[in-house]
Amino acid sequence: MAAAAALGEAARGTTAPNPNVGCVIVSPGGDLVGKGATGPGGRPHAEAVALAQASSATRGATLYTTLEPCAHPSQRGPTCSVIIPAAGISRVVVALIDPDQRTAGQGISMLRAEGIDVDVGAGAEVAKRSMAGYLTRLSLGRPRVTLKLALSIDGKIALPSGESKWITGEDARAHVHLERAHSDMILVGRGTYNADRPSLDVRLPGLEDRSPRRALLTRGDAVDGWEILSSPQDVYRLHDVNDLLVEGGSGVATAFLAADLVDRILIYRAPIFIGEGKSSVGYIGLDAIADAHGRWRVADGTHLGIDRLEVYERVRES
Amino acid sequence: MAAAAALGEAARGTTAPNPNVGCVIVSPGGDLVGKGATGPGGRPHAEAVALAQASSATRGATLYTTLEPCAHPSQRGPTCSVIIPAAGISRVVVALIDPDQRTAGQGISMLRAEGIDVDVGAGAEVAKRSMAGYLTRLSLGRPRVTLKLALSIDGKIALPSGESKWITGEDARAHVHLERAHSDMILVGRGTYNADRPSLDVRLPGLEDRSPRRALLTRGDAVDGWEILSSPQDVYRLHDVNDLLVEGGSGVATAFLAADLVDRILIYRAPIFIGEGKSSVGYIGLDAIADAHGRWRVADGTHLGIDRLEVYERVRES
Numbered sequence: 001m002a003a004a005a006a007l008g009e010a011a012r013g014t015t016a017p018n019p020n021v022g023c024v025i026v027s028p029g030g031d032l033v034g035k036g037a038t039g040p041g042g043r044p045h046a047e048a049v050a051l052a053q054a055s056s057a058t059r060g061a062t063l064y065t066t067l068e069p070c071a072h073p074s075q076r077g078p079t080c081s082v083i084i085p086a087a088g089i090s091r092v093v094v095a096l097i098d099p100d101q102r103t104a105g106q107g108i109s110m111l112r113a114e115g116i117d118v119d120v121g122a123g124a125e126v127a128k129r130s131m132a133g134y135l136t137r138l139s140l141g142r143p144r145v146t147l148k149l150a151l152s153i154d155g156k157i158a159l160p161s162g163e164s165k166w167i168t169g170e171d172a173r174a175h176v177h178l179e180r181a182h183s184d185m186i187l188v189g190r191g192t193y194n195a196d197r198p199s200l201d202v203r204l205p206g207l208e209d210r211s212p213r214r215a216l217l218t219r220g221d222a223v224d225g226w227e228i229l230s231s232p233q234d235v236y237r238l239h240d241v242n243d244l245l246v247e248g249g250s251g252v253a254t255a256f257l258a259a260d261l262v263d264r265i266l267i268y269r270a271p272i273f274i275g276e277g278k279s280s281v282g283y284i285g286l287d288a289i290a291d292a293h294g295r296w297r298v299a300d301g302t303h304l305g306i307d308r309l310e311v312y313e314r315v316r317e318s
Numbered sequence: 319m320a321a322a323a324a325l326g327e328a329a330r331g332t333t334a335p336n337p338n339v340g341c342v343i344v345s346p347g348g349d350l351v352g353k354g355a356t357g358p359g360g361r362p363h364a365e366a367v368a369l370a371q372a373s374s375a376t377r378g379a380t381l382y383t384t385l386e387p388c389a390h391p392s393q394r395g396p397t398c399s400v401i402i403p404a405a406g407i408s409r410v411v412v413a414l415i416d417p418d419q420r421t422a423g424q425g426i427s428m429l430r431a432e433g434i435d436v437d438v439g440a441g442a443e444v445a446k447r448s449m450a451g452y453l454t455r456l457s458l459g460r461p462r463v464t465l466k467l468a469l470s471i472d473g474k475i476a477l478p479s480g481e482s483k484w485i486t487g488e489d490a491r492a493h494v495h496l497e498r499a500h501s502d503m504i505l506v507g508r509g510t511y512n513a514d515r516p517s518l519d520v521r522l523p524g525l526e527d528r529s530p531r532r533a534l535l536t537r538g539d540a541v542d543g544w545e546i547l548s549s550p551q552d553v554y555r556l557h558d559v560n561d562l563l564v565e566g567g568s569g570v571a572t573a574f575l576a577a578d579l580v581d582r583i584l585i586y587r588a589p590i591f592i593g594e595g596k597s598s599v600g601y602i603g604l605d606a607i608a609d610a611h612g613r614w615r616v617a618d619g620t621h622l623g624i625d626r627l628e629v630y631e632r633v634r635e636s
Contacts, residue, residue, distance in 0.1 A: 151472070151473065152473070152610070153473070153583070153585060153614070153628070153630065154469070154473040154597065154598045154599045155469065155470070155471070155472040155473020155474065155597075155598070156473065156597075159604065159605070159606075159607060163606065163607055164607065165607065166607065167607060254593065257591055257593070258593075265471070267471060270611075271614040271615060271616055271630055272607075272610035272611055272613065272614065273575055273599055273602060273604070273610060273613075273614070274599075274604060274607070274610060275572065275575070275576075275599045275600055275601050275602035275603075275604055276597075276599075276600050276601035276602075276604075277604075279472065279473075279474075279594075279597065280472045280473070281472045281591055281592075281593045281594075282593055282594050283593050283594035284591060284593035284594075285593075286477070286591075286592060286593055286594075287477070288477075288481065289477060289481055289482065289483065289484065289485060289590075289592075292470070292590035292591060292592060293588075293590055295590065295591075296471070296589040296590065296591070297589055297624065298589055298621070298624075298626060301619075301626075303616070306615065306616070308616060308619075308628075310471070310626075312471065312589055
């Protein structure tokens with residue numbers, strides 16, 4: 001399942017509005033005979049790719065998939081819960097039930113009705129993390145919003161002059177490009193657009209074609225090549241975006257945090273003090289320290305060269 | 319040597335202006351027969367304590383000490399490099415050479431002249447870290463200065479109203495009390511004094527008697543029970559302080575950072591955003607981002623409940 005999850009994660013940012021699923025097929029003898037991930041825009045499905053690769057070696061094999069095989073017919077491709085039994089697969093291991101109401105357990109029922117042994121739950125945590133964008137869209141009706149900030153120890157994003165290049169080092173900036181490659185859309189504020197005219201493209205070898213759609217948060221004029229959000233609430237209109245990366249600046253970060261529309265935060269923390277300078281976040285509606293607590297938890301942390309990445313996740317009652 | 323270092327570390331904050339040394343004695347059969355640390359104010363020495371505890375079991379034993387045994391006579395106690403051979407110790411393991419010019423290698427020479435086998439360097443890194451206050455005082459002529467800040471993700475220390483209780487949780491605050499117990503002096507600014515009237519005492523079971531001396535950074539009037547520093551440069555007058563803990567607020571942090579008189583920073587980072595609020599640090603003389611780099615390195619990091627402690631050390635050419 002770890003191999004299937006890695007395949008699915010590699011496709012994150014390319015499959016919206018479909019989930020980024022990964023799939024591997026293992027022969028009765030223990031050989032990996034097929035592997036696949038969801039194709040660009042959602043088709044072909046990971047299972048169909050893996051079955052095609054395995055060809056005749058599917059008989060009696062075990063299929064591992066990070067999401068329940070689809071149960072609904074589509075003009076864009078075959079129904080996975082039909083072609084898996086047809087290929088002679090004898091066991092299917094599923095990480096997560098698909099919350100899409102067109103499947104939602106019916107895929108598993110169809111497989112079992114064909115005599116296939118189905119296990120559910122292995123690798124569920126990794127699969128949830130990798131498909132968080134898709135799952136957030138289905139449960140909250142909007143993309144998973146990730147806020148990225150490059151900060152000094154004292155939380156500043158620039159000198160009073162606006163100079164911000166470079167707070168973080170090359171390793172951290174490369175990690176940002178990787179995160180871009182795994183996003184469906186990147187959003188910046190009008191101020192950042194005017195100051196930097198950022199291309200927001202992915203500058204990593206082999207991933208140059210993974211540059212996501214670009215959006216501006218502005219009440220002002222449209223800009224060629226950029227989509228427009230006039231307020232953070234407009235994320236509810238983005239039905240074809242699983243992962244939205246909000247890159248700043250301070251006005252955008254403040255607007256999204258004040259609207260409680262951030263699910264994950266990536267802090268690229270440089271080991272420097274800036275002192276007097278631009279704060280990363282302005283007034284977010286907080287009037288007592290106690291009210292600030294219980295909203296965020298440290299989800300991960302790692303060193304990136306001399307910098308450190310802090311990952312926070314919004315704590316939500318589920 | 320790890321046991322000796324732990325004993326020395328436990329005495330940190332009580333031995334100034336003397337070093338906080340730890341010592342253990344192991345018999346030829348491998349039994350721990352004596353252990354000691356520098357006494358309050360510097361006497362008795364760790365070696366004398368350990369030798370007294372080992373009594374007659376010192377013959378042929380190995381003595382581990384985190385600092386070279388002293389070579390100079392004193393009216394306050396015996397010379398370690400005389401009493402160690404007299405006790406019949408056959409081998410001495412020393413972590414660090416004492417930079418005090420009255421010893422500075424002469425202790426080791428005296429031991430070797432008496433036929434004792436001496437090894438130097440084992441556990442040197444741990445010993446250096448534990449005795450950093452003493453070593454800084456001897457090399458730079460002032461205490462090791464540690465700046466402590468309790469910050470939000472976005473680097474704020476309070477709401478605009480000044481409310482700062484509590485940014486960090488109980489585990490982080492207990493760690494601050496432990497750090498106080500290992501400091502010889504704690505310093506705050508006049509603003510913090512006026513706002514909080516902090517007692518700055520150590521509120522940890524068993525360490526209540528370890529509350530350090532208190533100092534104010536102010537150009538104003540003296541306050542009963544508090545020593546006065548009129549500028550950060552006054553740390554060069556503190557000849558009897560190894561470890562100075564600077565607790566804030568923002569004015570003090572700014573003054574010490576601007577004067578480049580901070581050696582170590584403890585950031586207690588809470589997983590909260592404050593947004594509009596009080597910055598931790600003001601203008602520190604920085605006019606280009608590039609000049610901020612290369613000064614600090616991440617020395618350590620650990621979780622304290624829901625908070626995280628980030629430890630930074632000043633990078634100095636040596």
